[in-house]
Amino acid sequence: MGGPVMAESILEVENLTKRFGDFTAVKDLSFEVRPEEIFGFLGPNGAGKSTTIKMLCGVLMPTSGKAQALGHDLFTDAEKVRQRIGYMSQKFSLLDDLTVGENLAYFGQLYGLEGEKLKDAIAQRERELQIKPLEQLLVAKLSTGEKQRVSLAASTMHRPRMLFLDEPTSGVDPLRRRLFWEAMDDLVLDGMSILVTTHNLGEADQCDRLAFIMAGQLMAYGRPRALKEDMGRRVVEVRSERFRELQREAALHPDVISAELMGRGVRLSLPAQANPEAVLAHLRGQGLAFEPKSPELPSLEDLFIKLVQDSRKEA
Ligand SMILES: Nc1ncnc2c1ncn2[C@@H]1O[C@H](COP(=O)(O)OP(=O)(O)O)[C@@H](O)[C@H]1O
Ligand SMILES: [Mg+2]
Numbered sequence: 001m002g003g004p005v006m007a008e009s010i011l012e013v014e015n016l017t018k019r020f021g022d023f024t025a026v027k028d029l030s031f032e033v034r035p036e037e038i039f040g041f042l043g044p045n046g047a048g049k050s051t052t053i054k055m056l057c058g059v060l061m062p063t064s065g066k067a068q069a070l071g072h073d074l075f076t077d078a079e080k081v082r083q084r085i086g087y088m089s090q091k092f093s094l095l096d097d098l099t100v101g102e103n104l105a106y107f108g109q110l111y112g113l114e115g116e117k118l119k120d121a122i123a124q125r126e127r128e129l130q131i132k133p134l135e136q137l138l139v140a141k142l143s144t145g146e147k148q149r150v151s152l153a154a155s156t157m158h159r160p161r162m163l164f165l166d167e168p169t170s171g172v173d174p175l176r177r178r179l180f181w182e183a184m185d186d187l188v189l190d191g192m193s194i195l196v197t198t199h200n201l202g203e204a205d206q207c208d209r210l211a212f213i214m215a216g217q218l219m220a221y222g223r224p225r226a227l228k229e230d231m232g233r234r235v236v237e238v239r240s241e242r243f244r245e246l247q248r249e250a251a252l253h254p255d256v257i258s259a260e261l262m263g264r265g266v267r268l269s270l271p272a273q274a275n276p277e278a279v280l281a282h283l284r285g286q287g288l289a290f291e292p293k294s295p296e297l298p299s300l301e302d303l304f305i306k307l308v309q310d311s312r313k314e315a
Contacts, residue, residue: 016065040207048216086160111158125153145176239265240290
């Protein structure tokens with residue numbers, strides 16, 4: 001590739017902290033977002049996700065810490081990068097009493113677009129996000145899924161390099177959610193980096209990398225697959241008519257970390273180095289009949305449940 005050497009990271013956050021009075025909402029948070037990645041930002045309600053995004057978008061001043069985006073300090077040199085950052089907040093900031101087309105024009109102008117450039121940008125966004133048929137409709141008349149796509153169009157009118165999306169897909173059905181993710185994939189292919197918060201662990205699995213925060217602190221950070229592998233566990237699902245007995249019996253086995261009911265089956269969590277066959281043979285020896293599925297990596301849900309449980313134990 002010619003031209004300047006590409007920076008290793010688009011966004012670097014170092015020891016970011018935000019206190020509201022004597023309550024610490026974000027504590028010593030450090031992470032980075034790399035070029036052209038979808039970075040998932042996860043955590044329970046109140047974890048500090050929106051507060052972090054607001055600081056990175058210049059809406060809220062941090063108590064301490066540093067952040068660099070596209071080679072500029074976000075807190076002291078923000079005006080140099082503002083135009084290359086996009087932000088879609090948890091509550092859409094669309095204007096309800098304007099049409100979709102008018103909203104796009106309005107936001108495009110806020111970002112400094114005008115004339116042909118503005119027209120082109122509107123046409124391109126409408127095509128990409130499949131919202132052209134909505135152009136003449138008032139935003140107030142749109143469904144949640146439509147508002148989300150229009151909102152994404154509005155927050156990317158200026159083709160930002162770094163885009164922050166705060167729960168962009170909450171409250172929509174799986175089909176709309178998939179449409180939204182396809183749109184995000186297109187933006188990434190186009191050179192954008194995206195930080196997105198979500199409660200949906202299926203979405204989290206699709207992220208290139210992710211951070212899981214709790215009570216304002218980083219609890220897990222990395223590629224979804226690596227995070228699952230690092231748990232050092234395997235999961236085996238077994239189906240049985242006598243699932244309650246199976247669960248009780250399995251829980252007594254020294255190699256079983258947990259045995260959870262899942263519908264009419266049981267989900268066994270074992271250390272990665274344990275032999276699942278030996279555990280299953282033992283259960284069969286107890287007179288229990290079942291069909292096992294092949295052992296798998298734990299899910300992100302397993303990981304997050306564990307992190308939440310561990311933190312409760314410490315507290
Ligand atoms: N302006 C504020 N003043 C006081 N507390 C706040 C303010 N904004 C957020 N908080 C608190 O900070 C914590 C983190 O909030 P938030 O970042 O919105 O969490 P999340 O987006 O992860 O659900 C919550 O306990 C919230 O009540
Ligand atoms: Mg939030």
